[in-house]
Structure formats: structure tokens, C-alpha cells
Amino acid sequence: MSTVAKAKGFKHTKPGLWLSVGTTAFGAVSIVKDIRRANGEHDTLRLINALAGAAALITGTAMLLRELKQLGDDDVLLG
Template identity: 80%
Template sequence: MSSIAKAKGFKNSKPGLWLSIGTSAFGAVSIVKDVKKARGENDTLKLINALVGAAALITGTALLVRELKRLGDDDVLLG
């Protein structure tokens, strides 16, 4: 198996999904900073941008959690 195929397989594995969820958590920290900065500057456009980014982050994380649950459903030991 090539290293590219291994990397693609890792993305859809449990450790890969957990890593992606962890990365999303770091993205959330950045979004919180952006929201605070936009509020401090009274910049509506920056605030909207940060909120749209937050919505995208939440949606992406929900998709990752759903995929993680699907992998768990396939595991006979988890029942």
C-alpha cells in the first residue's frame, strides 16, 4: 500500500477523526478571539465573518462526530 493510500485511510479511521475534531477545537479558540475583537471594534462585518466561520466549524465537527459514530456502529465489540 502506498503512503498516499495509507494517509487517505488514516483520515477515515477513528484516530484520524479524533485528530480532526481536536483540530476543530483549536479553530474554535481562533473564532472566539475573532468575535471578541470584532465586538471590541464594533465591526459588524468582522462579526458576521466570525459567526459564519463558527457555523462552518460546528457543521464540520458534527459531520466528523457522525462519521465517528458510524465507525463505532460497525464495531461488533461496541455492540
């Protein structure tokens, strides 16, 4: 198996999914900063943009966690 194929397969492993969840958490920091800036400047459009980003972040994290759970359900050793 080539290195590229191994790297693509890593995304669908538990460590790869946990890494994705961790990276998503760093995105949350940026969204919190955007929300605070929008509130400070009373910028409604920036606030809407930040809230839409937060919704996407929450949805993406939920999908990653669902995939992690499915990997756990498929693992015979985990029960």
C-alpha cells in the first residue's frame, strides 16, 4: 500500500477521527473570538456569520463523533 493510500485511510481510523475532533475544537476558539468581536462592534452581519460557522462546527463534530461510535460498534474487542 502506498503512503498516499495509507494517509487517506488514516481519516477513517479512531486516531484520525480524534485528530479531526481536536482540530475542530481549535476552530471553536476562532468562532468565539468572532462572536466577541461582533458583539463589541455591534456588527449584526459578523455575528450571523459567526453563528453560522458555529452551527457548521457543531454539525461537523456531531458527525465525527457518530463515526467514532460506529467504529466502536464494529470493533469486536470493545463489545
